[in-house]
Amino acid sequence: MATTTASQRREQARADYDAFLRACPTNQLLGRLSDKWVSLVVAALAQGPKRYSDIGRKIAGVSPKMLTQTLRTLERDGIITRTVTPSVPVRVDYALTPLGTSLAALLTAVKDWAETHFEEVRDARERYDAENPA
Amino acid sequence: MATTTASQRREQARADYDAFLRACPTNQLLGRLSDKWVSLVVAALAQGPKRYSDIGRKIAGVSPKMLTQTLRTLERDGIITRTVTPSVPVRVDYALTPLGTSLAALLTAVKDWAETHFEEVRDARERYDAENPA
DNA sequence: CGGGATCCCGATAGATACTG
DNA sequence: CAGTATCTATCGGGATCCCG
Numbered sequence: 001m002a003t004t005t006a007s008q009r010r011e012q013a014r015a016d017y018d019a020f021l022r023a024c025p026t027n028q029l030l031g032r033l034s035d036k037w038v039s040l041v042v043a044a045l046a047q048g049p050k051r052y053s054d055i056g057r058k059i060a061g062v063s064p065k066m067l068t069q070t071l072r073t074l075e076r077d078g079i080i081t082r083t084v085t086p087s088v089p090v091r092v093d094y095a096l097t098p099l100g101t102s103l104a105a106l107l108t109a110v111k112d113w114a115e116t117h118f119e120e121v122r123d124a125r126e127r128y129d130a131e132n133p134a
Numbered sequence: 135m136a137t138t139t140a141s142q143r144r145e146q147a148r149a150d151y152d153a154f155l156r157a158c159p160t161n162q163l164l165g166r167l168s169d170k171w172v173s174l175v176v177a178a179l180a181q182g183p184k185r186y187s188d189i190g191r192k193i194a195g196v197s198p199k200m201l202t203q204t205l206r207t208l209e210r211d212g213i214i215t216r217t218v219t220p221s222v223p224v225r226v227d228y229a230l231t232p233l234g235t236s237l238a239a240l241l242t243a244v245k246d247w248a249e250t251h252f253e254e255v256r257d258a259r260e261r262y263d264a265e266n267p268a
Numbered sequence: 269c270g271g272g273a274t275c276c277c278g279a280t281a282g283a284t285a286c287t288g
Numbered sequence: 289c290a291g292t293a294t295c296t297a298t299c300g301g302g303a304t305c306c307c308g
Binding site for chain 1 (some may be wrong): 155159160161162163164165168169173174193194195209210211212233236240243244245247248249250251252254255258259261262263
């Protein structure tokens with residue numbers, strides 16, 4: 001009894017922690033931004049509304065599945081709007097909402113940080129790699 | 135001939151695109167932040183230097199492997215420092231570098247955005263889910 | 269205490285093929 | 289044109305064991 005191993009305790013801790021993280025807005029947002037395609041789609045639409053295949057062409061390496069999936073979640077979160085024009089053939093336009101625009105601004109802030117400090121990171125890596133031979 | 139199928143073209147496109155993305159600082163940073171534990175570690179260390187197991191306790195759901203892995207990449211990128219005190223038993227302290235502190239500031243900006251707009255996102259989701267029955 | 273090495277599993281990105 | 293459905297391969301993440 002009391003075979004409370006470290007992993008068991010950690011498992012319990014993770015359960016609590018996961019619940020906490022899921023409730024945390026910041027973490028949810030980070031999860032969104034982390035999604036490989038989200039930032040690219042937002043960046044593409046920041047230049048103006050686009051059609052489905054225009055986005056696909058702009059991003060150039062995405063499969064239809066991932067593009068649709070990404071667009072759906074962004075639509076659900078109120079980041080973009082989806083407008084269907086029932087012509088022949090069908091025409092679907094995507095555009096940023098005001099919320100999406102403010103997200104794009106945040107993305108720009110991240111971009112600025114990355115560009116500002118990129119050299120520091122690069123130098124740090126070279127130093128680290130030099131000191132730690134494989 | 136000219137059996138250039140859509141998937142083949144996309145494959146080529148992805149090769150180019152991947153190279154482009156890897157060279158893009160912004161994307162690299164997003165890749166870092168996207169890492170589930172990075173933001174948590176940075177946040178933990180933002181309150182001051184900590185020992186390995188202190189961080190582990192603070193984060194509470196992380197496995198030793200992921201913690202070490204996360205700390206290593208952050209050290210390599212010059213975000214944190216690792217200080218070994220060869221006492222018995224060994225003591226290892228981690229702390230944010232100036233670069234790490236500025237990253238923490240960026241993280242705060244993200245956090246602010248998330249908290250500011252969280253309700254909008256929540257409302258948008260509820261609306262979407264109501265309009266799109268499973 | 270701090271961490272490396274190894275095996276394993278579930279999630280998920282992506283290819284392919286089909287539909288309205 | 290704008291998707292959807294299915295299947296598969298990959299891989300991050302975790303458990304476990306062991307070393308300095």
